[in-house]
Amino acid sequence: MARELLVQYLIAGLTYGVIYAVVGIGFNIIYNATGIINFAQGEFVMLGGMIAVTLHGFLPLPAAIAGAVVLTMAVGALVEMLFIRWLVKPSVLRMIIITIGVSILLREAALLLWGNAVRALPYFTGNEVTSVGILGARVSPQVLWAVGVCLALVAAITAWFRWTSWGRQMRACAANRVAASLCGLPTRNLVTLSFVLSAGMGALAGCVVSPITQTQYSVGAGLAIKGFTVAILGGLGNSLAAVAAGLLLGVLESFSVSLLPTAYKDAISIAVLLLILFVRPTGLFAARLTSRV
Amino acid sequence: MLRIRNLDVAYGPVTVLRRISLHVNPGEVVAIVGANGAGKTTLLKAVSGLVRPRAGEIALQGREVSRESAERIVALGCSHVPEGRQVFASMSVHENLLMGAHVQLRRGRKDQVKADLERVYRLFPVLEKRQRQFAGTLSGGEQQMLAMGRALMARPALLMLDEPSMGLAPLVMKDIFATVSRISAEGSTVLLVEQNARGALKIAHRGYVLETGRIVLSGTAEELLANRDVQRAYLGREAAAEPERGRP
Ligand SMILES: Nc1ncnc2c1ncn2[C@@H]1O[C@H](COP(=O)(O)OP(=O)(O)OP(=O)(O)O)[C@@H](O)[C@H]1O
Numbered sequence: 453m454a455r456e457l458l459v460q461y462l463i464a465g466l467t468y469g470v471i472y473a474v475v476g477i478g479f480n481i482i483y484n485a486t487g488i489i490n491f492a493q494g495e496f497v498m499l500g501g502m503i504a505v506t507l508h509g510f511l512p513l514p515a516a517i518a519g520a521v522v523l524t525m526a527v528g529a530l531v532e533m534l535f536i537r538w539l540v541k542p543s544v545l546r547m548i549i550i551t552i553g554v555s556i557l558l559r560e561a562a563l564l565l566w567g568n569a570v571r572a573l574p575y576f577t578g579n580e581v582t583s584v585g586i587l588g589a590r591v592s593p594q595v596l597w598a599v600g601v602c603l604a605l606v607a608a609i610t611a612w613f614r615w616t617s618w619g620r621q622m623r624a625c626a627a628n629r630v631a632a633s634l635c636g637l638p639t640r641n642l643v644t645l646s647f648v649l650s651a652g653m654g655a656l657a658g659c660v661v662s663p664i665t666q667t668q669y670s671v672g673a674g675l676a677i678k679g680f681t682v683a684i685l686g687g688l689g690n691s692l693a694a695v696a697a698g699l700l701l702g703v704l705e706s707f708s709v710s711l712l713p714t715a716y717k718d719a720i721s722i723a724v725l726l727l728i729l730f731v732r733p734t735g736l737f738a739a740r741l742t743s744r745v
Numbered sequence: 746m747l748r749i750r751n752l753d754v755a756y757g758p759v760t761v762l763r764r765i766s767l768h769v770n771p772g773e774v775v776a777i778v779g780a781n782g783a784g785k786t787t788l789l790k791a792v793s794g795l796v797r798p799r800a801g802e803i804a805l806q807g808r809e810v811s812r813e814s815a816e817r818i819v820a821l822g823c824s825h826v827p828e829g830r831q832v833f834a835s836m837s838v839h840e841n842l843l844m845g846a847h848v849q850l851r852r853g854r855k856d857q858v859k860a861d862l863e864r865v866y867r868l869f870p871v872l873e874k875r876q877r878q879f880a881g882t883l884s885g886g887e888q889q890m891l892a893m894g895r896a897l898m899a900r901p902a903l904l905m906l907d908e909p910s911m912g913l914a915p916l917v918m919k920d921i922f923a924t925v926s927r928i929s930a931e932g933s934t935v936l937l938v939e940q941n942a943r944g945a946l947k948i949a950h951r952g953y954v955l956e957t958g959r960i961v962l963s964g965t966a967e968e969l970l971a972n973r974d975v976q977r978a979y980l981g982r983e984a985a986a987e988p989e990r991g992r993p
């Protein structure tokens with residue numbers, strides 16, 4: 453394979469990879485706080501992109517994105533308060549069904565609101581044909597935006613968990629919920645916060661990739677599967693591992709296109725997911741006692 | 746400080762505590778002793794708001810708290826060191842202590858928290874050495890110290906300890922009991938739940954004996970230590986050996 457092509461595939465893989473990583477971390481944040489796998493995670497990404505496109509009709513791009521992130525966070529809070537908060541010790545199965553229900557609800561609401569048209573935000577800098585050279589390959593500057601923003605997001609969320617009071621409280625709540633309430637931490641609100649955070653992260657990721665991948669009411673489910681694969685691959689709850697797993701999956705998918713028909717691209721993550729669940733259900737990087745999140 | 750009247754607690758249809766009445770005066774160390782499954786943990790959980798009593802009153806510093814949330818009860822001045830330590834394993838020792846200080850930090854008392862941190866490190870020098878270590882990597886005794894330190898960071902008027910000596914080597918156990926005495930001497934009120942009746946009664950002022958959900962005996966620590974029934978049931982024959990206790 454020519455080197456330019458190789459770089460091209462690699463960069464495409466990394467672009468998707470960071471998105472998967474962000475969705476995967478969204479899964480982790482909620483999983484850590486509650487033990488719930490939130491299958492509506494992909495819908496947050498979809499909502500971010502769709503709301504931003506709508507807001508961009510009358511707002512400048514940065515404001516539209518900020519607005520979309522804030523609104524999606526509000527949706528995240530609402531989801532938690534309406535469907536999760538009042539449950540006392542729900543079973544895992546019940547939670548899965550509830551979050552899948554929520555994802556269908558959000559998807560149908562989006563269909564009603566926006567129809568099934570495919571939309572996209574404009575490129576943040578330049579347009580479809582603008583490109584920059586990296587090691588001989590031509591890539592859209594939007595790719596750099598996506599990678600840059602997602603990596604910054606991961607760094608910011610990591611720092612937030614480590615050094616802010618709210619972040620620490622969420623880690624405490626994740627580590628031991630009973631002990632957290634015995635310390636007087638507002639555990640219920642922390643759970644709401646975990647939904648708000650992962651909704652916000654998903655929405656921002658949805659905005660930065662929207663110019664490249666476009667967005668439609670139904671993109672959430674696919675992203676949820678990718679993100680879930682990444683979260684499992686990294687060992688649920690471990691965010692740095694999720695980043696590694698995300699990049700791995702993105703690159704794997706991207707290179708698969710050179711070997712398999714494009715239609716099989718999405719099958720890769722399902723295959724990886726099944727393989728991991730069979731062979732190493734604790735994730736690739738498990739076993740050490742590490743700080744989660 | 747604490748006054749419980751006719752407390753009933755049930756898990757579903759199973760009544761675990763029946764008509765419990767007890768009180769703890771300011772400055773006292775009160776021990777509750779009883780065998781496996783007697784309901785000791787349940788009693789503390791009812792006070793700290795982790796389980797809802799079915800009936801009865803729990804007054805903390807004269808204030809009825811039996812319907813309050815666990816978070817609120819900490820803020821009202823009662824800290825519960827749960828059975829099995831329950832430290833935040835994936836957080837550092839220092840962070841664990843900061844979490845304990847949450848109710849104080851929320852009131853904006855940063856300087857006081859700093860002083861309290863020094864106090865905890867003075868009580869448990871080993872914790873200071875391990876400040877940056879993950880709590881999950883500490884030994885059982887150290888985790889118990891951390892759990893107690895974390896509770897003290899909230900400046901509780903009443904400190905409740907659930908089997909602090911559980912699973913510890915005899916020397917460490919002694920150390921923990923000595924520290925409880927010291928905490929009490931520094932002005933805290935302590936409610937101590939133990940299967941290790943001898944260790945607990947030695948440092949307590951008064952005690953209650955809990956048997957299958959009922960208080961069957963109460964008195965000063967000396968009275969209980971001298972009581973025939975208590976000796977037979979909880980203190981074993983030889984004075985020296987502490988009963989070995991396994992755990993499911
Ligand atoms: N969550 C629960 N649901 C149902 N029953 C429970 C629950 N927790 C405890 N029990 C039952 O309540 C009774 C009292 O339990 P509790 O844990 O309060 O006893 P304990 O005196 O603390 O015992 P131990 O010395 O083993 O800690 C036991 O019979 C136990 O099986």
Ligand SMILES: [Mg+2]
Binds near residue numbers: 785787828907908
């Ligand atoms: Mg117990």
